[in-house]
Amino acid sequence: MTLGEAKERVSVPALWERYGFNGNPSKSCKSPFREDTNPSFSVFENGRRWKDHGTGDGGDAITFIEKAEGPPPPPSISDHFRPLDVRNVAYSYIL
Secondary structure: OOHHHHHHHOOHHHHHHHOOOOOOOOOOEOOOOOOOOOOOEEEEOOOOEEEEOOOOOEEOHHHHHHHHHOOOOOOOHHHHHHHHOOOOOOOOOOO
């Protein structure tokens, strides 16, 4: 499945339910990502797009997942060496 196909198949309301957010996703609802006293969140285009009018954030199913899960962890030092295929590196500056 391509990324484009995934975006077409997965809806924001389905993800909302998967993450267990309170409320019902609709054209006017409370944000699942923050305290929201007045409805300022919208789900539109047949559930394929979303917009948080309080923060300006918005997007599709992919950006909804990114927002729900938070930022990815920073890469570790080994992640930087992996593409270089470096093994058993001796750190001479430690010696």
